[in-house]
Amino acid sequence: MRKLLVASQKGGVGKTTTSINLAAAAALADTRVLLLDADPLSSVSTTLNLESHPRRRLLRETGVDLPGVLVCDVLPGLDVLSPYESGACSDAEFDDLLRLLESPQFQASYGCLIVDSPPFLGANPGQLVGACDGLIVVMRAEPLAHRTLPAFLELVQRARGQHPVKTHGVLLTLADGEAEGGPCENELRGRLGGRVLEQTIPFDAQVNRASERGRIAAEASPDSPAAARYHRLAEALKLAADPLPLKKAPGAAPLIAAATAVLQSVGAPNPPDSPGEIELPPELDLPSFDHLSMIGSPSLTLPAFRPPPSAPRARLRPVPTGPEEDAPVAPIARKPALRFATSRSWLLGAGLAAVVGVSIPFIPLRDFVLPITVGLGVAAAVVLALRLAATAPEADKKPVLTVKPLSRRVKRLDNTDGRKGAATRLAALTRKSPSGSHRRPKRM
Numbered sequence: 001m002r003k004l005l006v007a008s009q010k011g012g013v014g015k016t017t018t019s020i021n022l023a024a025a026a027a028l029a030d031t032r033v034l035l036l037d038a039d040p041l042s043s044v045s046t047t048l049n050l051e052s053h054p055r056r057r058l059l060r061e062t063g064v065d066l067p068g069v070l071v072c073d074v075l076p077g078l079d080v081l082s083p084y085e086s087g088a089c090s091d092a093e094f095d096d097l098l099r100l101l102e103s104p105q106f107q108a109s110y111g112c113l114i115v116d117s118p119p120f121l122g123a124n125p126g127q128l129v130g131a132c133d134g135l136i137v138v139m140r141a142e143p144l145a146h147r148t149l150p151a152f153l154e155l156v157q158r159a160r161g162q163h164p165v166k167t168h169g170v171l172l173t174l175a176d177g178e179a180e181g182g183p184c185e186n187e188l189r190g191r192l193g194g195r196v197l198e199q200t201i202p203f204d205a206q207v208n209r210a211s212e213r214g215r216i217a218a219e220a221s222p223d224s225p226a227a228a229r230y231h232r233l234a235e236a237l238k239l240a241a242d243p244l245p246l247k248k249a250p251g252a253a254p255l256i257a258a259a260t261a262v263l264q265s266v267g268a269p270n271p272p273d274s275p276g277e278i279e280l281p282p283e284l285d286l287p288s289f290d291h292l293s294m295i296g297s298p299s300l301t302l303p304a305f306r307p308p309p310s311a312p313r314a315r316l317r318p319v320p321t322g323p324e325e326d327a328p329v330a331p332i333a334r335k336p337a338l339r340f341a342t343s344r345s346w347l348l349g350a351g352l353a354a355v356v357g358v359s360i361p362f363i364p365l366r367d368f369v370l371p372i373t374v375g376l377g378v379a380a381a382v383v384l385a386l387r388l389a390a391t392a393p394e395a396d397k398k399p400v401l402t403v404k405p406l407s408r409r410v411k412r413l414d415n416t417d418g419r420k421g422a423a424t425r426l427a428a429l430t431r432k433s434p435s436g437s438h439r440r441p442k443r444m
Contacts, residue, residue, distance in 0.1 A: 009119070021227065021230040029239075064252070068081060081097075112240065130163050136167075136168045140174075141175070141184040172201070218231060
């Protein structure tokens with residue numbers, strides 16, 4: 001199955017006209033053709049006036065749960081599929097539709113697929129480029145038309161990735177009043193060289209007249225200049241190289257068969273087995289708890305412990321101890337906070353300094369009193385600063401609570417141990433006392 005993507009750098013260059021006439025030329029060469037209108041504006045349906053076609057059907061009416069409209073036998077052997085004509089079509093739905101077109105059941109019924117793309121390949125170029133194996137770029141022969149071609153080819157290259165897509169070349173179309181072999185065409189052929197296709201589509205008034213009647217120039221007037229070029233281009237691209245009898249594609253049957261095959265290949269996941277059907281190996285056989293019954297799962301909520309605001313938070317630090325000795329518990333170091341007192345001292349000192357500084361000019365003092373007063377004030381400020389520097393860090397430190405770990409050997413404190421301890425101490429005192437202090441006096 002030949003799959004050709006017709007693209008352009010911008011609109012209004014004859015891209016949709018080229019897609020329609022190439023599809024018609026391939027259908028007239030005895031092959032079944034599907035023309036995919038991938039432009040969200042549905043340019044193919046508008047150009048051919050397919051809204052009133054008698055064989056127009058929604059895909060959902062045929063049993064395919066996807067948006068779009070299928071028009072069969074626009075020409076003998078030519079069908080048109082418009083995903084956006086019946087409403088919005090998301091990227092995911094368009095991907096599903098492309099999956100149907102790639103299925104073997106669909107490709108067995110069509111010999112050629114031609115995709116009419118939006119200008120600059122739309123919002124998702126990878127979808128369209130990945131669905132085709134050939135590409136032609138339609139360009140209007142006009143001044144500076146080549147400036148956007150490198151960016152467009154780079155976009156195609158990024159969208160292609162690892163998918164093999166053959167770029168057949170650039171198809172030049174002429175505007176009204178532009179003769180073949182004109183300066184614009186010669187300039188583009190000189191700049192692009194072998195990238196330009198041999199066929200040039202001239203301006204043809206019969207193409208417009210055929211569109212006004214809802215017909216295609218390649219079928220209505222095949223001998224016209226533009227239609228003849230389209231026929232030769234379809235032959236050069238070998239779009240009809242896979243001829244198929246028309247009876248192999250009766251209406252929407254290929255899409256329905258493709259949708260059925262895709263759904264069966266994907267399939268719905270099998271529901272998991274119930275717990276009672278799971279067989280455990282002997283080593284993992286678990287006891288049964290059927291004799292237990294519980295009305296509801298118990299819930300226990302404990303209030304979170306929060307220390308009072310006034311209590312300082314203490315950090316726990318374990319103290320290393322020997323295996324047989326118990327280390328004493330270090331007392332909690334607590335020092336009074338001096339923030340309030342410090343701030344009050346600073347305020348008091350600043351206030352006194354301000355009062356003295358303001359009052360000195362108004363108090364009659366001797367000459368030696370002023371230096372002494374200033375010296376005492378400076379000395380007091382230095383002493384206060386040193387005191388704050390020595391005590392402020394200690395006040396900011398948080399008290400550390402040292403907790404000794406539990407000893408491995410737990411002693412029982414009962415009456416028997418108390419008596420044994422007293423006897424042991426008495427024996428120790430007896431051993432330490434002088435040898436002659438306990439001798440009895442001799443009898444006289």
